[in-house]
Amino acid sequence: MSLLELNNISYSYAGAAPVFSGLAWTFEENKLYGITGRSGAGKTTLLSLLAGLTNPTAGTVRFDGRDLASIDRYRYRSQDIGVIFQSFNLLPHLTAAENVELSMRASGKKLDHKRDKSLALLDRVGLGNELANRRVLKLSGGEQQRVAIARALSYDPKIILADEPTGNLDLNTQNDIIDILSDMADEGKCVIIVTHSPDVVRSVDEVYELRAAPVQGRKSRRREAVAAQKAADQGGSD
Amino acid sequence: MLVIINAVKAITRSKGRNILIMLIVAVIAAASAVALSIRHAASEAETSGQSDLTITGAIGLDRQKLMESAQAGQSTDGATQDPAASMDSMRELMQQYPDLTLDQLQTYADSSYVADFLYSASLSLDTTGDVEAVSDQASSDTTDSAEDPSATESSDPSMPSGQDPQRGGFAGGGPTMFGGRSMGDLTVIGYGSEASMTSFVDGTNQISDGSMIDLTQADNACLVSDEFASFNSLAVGDTITLANPAADTETYTLTIAGIYQSDSSSTSGSDIPMFSTSQDSANQVIVSYPTVSSIETSSASVATDTTDSQGDTVSTALSASTSGDYVFASPADYNAFDAELTAKGLDSAYTLSSSDLENYEASLVPLQNLSSFAQTLLWIVLGVGAVVLVTIAIFSIRERKYEVGVLTAIGVAKPKVALQFVVEMFLVAVLGLLVGLGVGAAVSPPIASSLLSAQVAQQESQSQSVDQNFGRVNIQGGPPAAQGGGPSGGGFGQAVDYINQINATLDWSVISQLAAIGLGLAVLASAAGVVFVMRYDPLTILSNRS
Numbered sequence: 155m156s157l158l159e160l161n162n163i164s165y166s167y168a169g170a171a172p173v174f175s176g177l178a179w180t181f182e183e184n185k186l187y188g189i190t191g192r193s194g195a196g197k198t199t200l201l202s203l204l205a206g207l208t209n210p211t212a213g214t215v216r217f218d219g220r221d222l223a224s225i226d227r228y229r230y231r232s233q234d235i236g237v238i239f240q241s242f243n244l245l246p247h248l249t250a251a252e253n254v255e256l257s258m259r260a261s262g263k264k265l266d267h268k269r270d271k272s273l274a275l276l277d278r279v280g281l282g283n284e285l286a287n288r289r290v291l292k293l294s295g296g297e298q299q300r301v302a303i304a305r306a307l308s309y310d311p312k313i314i315l316a317d318e319p320t321g322n323l324d325l326n327t328q329n330d331i332i333d334i335l336s337d338m339a340d341e342g343k344c345v346i347i348v349t350h351s352p353d354v355v356r357s358v359d360e361v362y363e364l365r366a367a368p369v370q371g372r373k374s375r376r377r378e379a380v381a382a383q384k385a386a387d388q389g390g391s392d
Numbered sequence: 393m394l395v396i397i398n399a400v401k402a403i404t405r406s407k408g409r410n411i412l413i414m415l416i417v418a419v420i421a422a423a424s425a426v427a428l429s430i431r432h433a434a435s436e437a438e439t440s441g442q443s444d445l446t447i448t449g450a451i452g453l454d455r456q457k458l459m460e461s462a463q464a465g466q467s468t469d470g471a472t473q474d475p476a477a478s479m480d481s482m483r484e485l486m487q488q489y490p491d492l493t494l495d496q497l498q499t500y501a502d503s504s505y506v507a508d509f510l511y512s513a514s515l516s517l518d519t520t521g522d523v524e525a526v527s528d529q530a531s532s533d534t535t536d537s538a539e540d541p542s543a544t545e546s547s548d549p550s551m552p553s554g555q556d557p558q559r560g561g562f563a564g565g566g567p568t569m570f571g572g573r574s575m576g577d578l579t580v581i582g583y584g585s586e587a588s589m590t591s592f593v594d595g596t597n598q599i600s601d602g603s604m605i606d607l608t609q610a611d612n613a614c615l616v617s618d619e620f621a622s623f624n625s626l627a628v629g630d631t632i633t634l635a636n637p638a639a640d641t642e643t644y645t646l647t648i649a650g651i652y653q654s655d656s657s658s659t660s661g662s663d664i665p666m667f668s669t670s671q672d673s674a675n676q677v678i679v680s681y682p683t684v685s686s687i688e689t690s691s692a693s694v695a696t697d698t699t700d701s702q703g704d705t706v707s708t709a710l711s712a713s714t715s716g717d718y719v720f721a722s723p724a725d726y727n728a729f730d731a732e733l734t735a736k737g738l739d740s741a742y743t744l745s746s747s748d749l750e751n752y753e754a755s756l757v758p759l760q761n762l763s764s765f766a767q768t769l770l771w772i773v774l775g776v777g778a779v780v781l782v783t784i785a786i787f788s789i790r791e792r793k794y795e796v797g798v799l800t801a802i803g804v805a806k807p808k809v810a811l812q813f814v815v816e817m818f819l820v821a822v823l824g825l826l827v828g829l830g831v832g833a834a835v836s837p838p839i840a841s842s843l844l845s846a847q848v849a850q851q852e853s854q855s856q857s858v859d860q861n862f863g864r865v866n867i868q869g870g871p872p873a874a875q876g877g878g879p880s881g882g883g884f885g886q887a888v889d890y891i892n893q894i895n896a897t898l899d900w901s902v903i904s905q906l907a908a909i910g911l912g913l914a915v916l917a918s919a920a921g922v923v924f925v926m927r928y929d930p931l932t933i934l935s936n937r938s
């Protein structure tokens with residue numbers, strides 16, 4: 155059963171032509187999705203629709219079978235979906251750990267030992283104690299990206315939305331981040347990545363491409379192929 | 393919990409801005425504390441003054457109104473007003489409205505608003521034989537004085553119960569006529585009750601020899617002043633014979649039952665002119681009201697008619713002047729009684745008046761001025777403070793727009809974000825309020841005292857200026873109220889004891905009002921922020937930021 159479903163959605167800004175229209179995509183648990191498209195195709199707008207930050211001008215976005223327009227979207231954003239924004243959207247006056255804790259508290263979920271969990275999450279994305287207790291303002295772009303990922307994971311949402319999560323990172327870190335997101339998908343989450351990166355596209359289970367004209371998503375199974383190739387390589391080396 | 397934690401973090405993060413807000417709230421609170429404590433203390437002082445106040449009032453002719461009626465009558469009769477004609481009209485009107493009788497006064501006294509009714513009647517009689525009225529100047533022939541046709545007119549010899557006239561000035565011989573009555577050199581006052589003898593009740597007069605007379609009996613027993621007794625070598629048990637000023641063969645013999653000493657005899661040499669020795673408090677002979685009635689009745693029975701210098705027929709009968717004072721427990725009772733008099737049919741030519749109430753109201757003027765000033769100060773401080781706080785709050789929210797966008801984007805509901813701003817403002821306001829309360833509590837009493845002293849001094853200066861304009865110099869001779877708390881000069885010789893001390897300390901009433909003000913300001917300031925927060929769209933904020 156699909157977790158997130160786009161039913162012929164369209165979106166247009168006031169007085170302008172539709173950014174996209176007729177999208178009918180589905181997103182399931184336990185999968186890593188990629189959304190690609192050229193600049194201006196509406197990738198970030200689509201992400202906003204999926205995040206419940208705005209409404210489509212036509213069609214519906216359904217979460218767990220319910221129309222997003224009819225549910226408590228604060229609750230949806232704070233519990234069901236974790237968004238990794240392209241510009242991170244962290245609170246600069248807080249430390250990395252405090253930003254993560256803030257999301258835990260905002261979720262309203264009963265989470266014990268928030269401090270320990272936030273430090274563990276930051277450690278998982280490669281930020282040790284020292285960086286975790288540093289104000290976000292004093293972290294590099296890549297470090298802030300990791301904080302944003304840790305924050306999105308902190309309250310264990312069902313869906314993870316990532317807008318260009320590797321855009322500010324070097325190749326090694328890029329791979330680390332993709333691995334983390336892949337692991338999230340393997341753990342049962344629905345992970346959706348908006349990206350330009352061919353490397354990322356190669357790593358996902360399915361890809362949807364946004365075009366100027368009404369499009370139908372183009373699915374791929376590259377990740378499985380890549381994984382199979384990796385397994386074969388490892389077997390060969392052994 | 394999220395709201396509280398975020399609010400506390402935000403406060404500690406923006407120390408500079410929050411210290412500024414706290415200081416503004418503290419200044420508003422301190423100024424409000426001063427203003428509120430002054431108003432509260434003024435109100436308390438007024439209430440306290442009212443509870444301690446006993447008001448006496450009397451019904452008398454409304455001369456102002458009669459004069460206006462007389463002048464109005466002239467205006468309708470002719471094109472121009474003739475002063476002499478107006479005075480004739482005035483006299484006619486006054487004859488139409490004689491003084492109310494004791495029975496009439498007692499009828500009105502039967503009211504739930506009247507705490508007591510004090511009455512007295514006075515007669516003007518001449519001394520005879522070796523007895524003479526006390527005088528500062530050389531003794532004159534008092535017997536002849538009654539016959540002196542050139543004697544000047546005097547004020548009404550009747551004295552309000554318990555109010556001693558001022559002494560001094562006039563030499564022996566008394567004037568002869570006033571208002572159709574002959575005037576002697578002694579005033580015989582008959583009191584209806586001990587309560588009406590207010591100069592004895594308040595300790596101005598004290599019986600030093602002999603005993604009190606029986607006020608219910610027409611026994612011709614009397615009390616005389618020690619000055620009068622000493623002047624005439626009189627002792628308790630002696631008798632004095634007094635004559636009708638209009639008929640010197642008509643005499644009355646009184647027995648001295650007691651001699652009293654008075655503390656009010658120090659006004660000798662006052663600037664107030666005296667027209668008759670009968671006005672001197674030393675020349676007051678105190679008897680019972682029935683005694684005065686008895687003398688009046690006896691006089692009427694032997695009266696003859698004579699013709700005065702103007703050709704009018706005048707009776708020689710003694711006519712007592714009756715005075716009735718109503719006692720009220722509060723100004724409210726006084727006002728209610730005034731309204732009741734009209735309802736009971738008292739003619740509009742008569743009016744109820746009270747110098748006590750006028751003095752009391754005058755004594756409150758500096759306090760009321762101060763209270764009014766405090767209220768104005770309060771409104772200005774609150775108005776300016778509210779504008780400043782709201783402005784700071786709006787700028788603060790606009791600065792934190794991004795924070796609002798992030799919080800709402802990660803799922804914090806807008807009302808919660810708004811509540812966070814309210815809590816922040818509230819916490820800072822509480823701190824400011826506490827600081828302001830401390831400062832206000834410390835400075836309120838000295839500021840209130842200083843301002844009140846200035847008001848009293850200003851009021852005294854105005855009164856003295858008016859007195860000087862009328863040629864009255866230091867009539868009361870009292871020290872300035874601001875310095876000693878004593879009586880200070882009021883208009884027309886009335887002593888006004890201004891309230892010159894108030895206790896402007898903060899009590900729970902003021903503190904609760906301040907808390908309400910602080911809370912109100914915090915709500916007002918954060919309300920502006922709430923409006924902005926509720927209008928913000930997280931997607932727009934974050935897009936603009938990107």
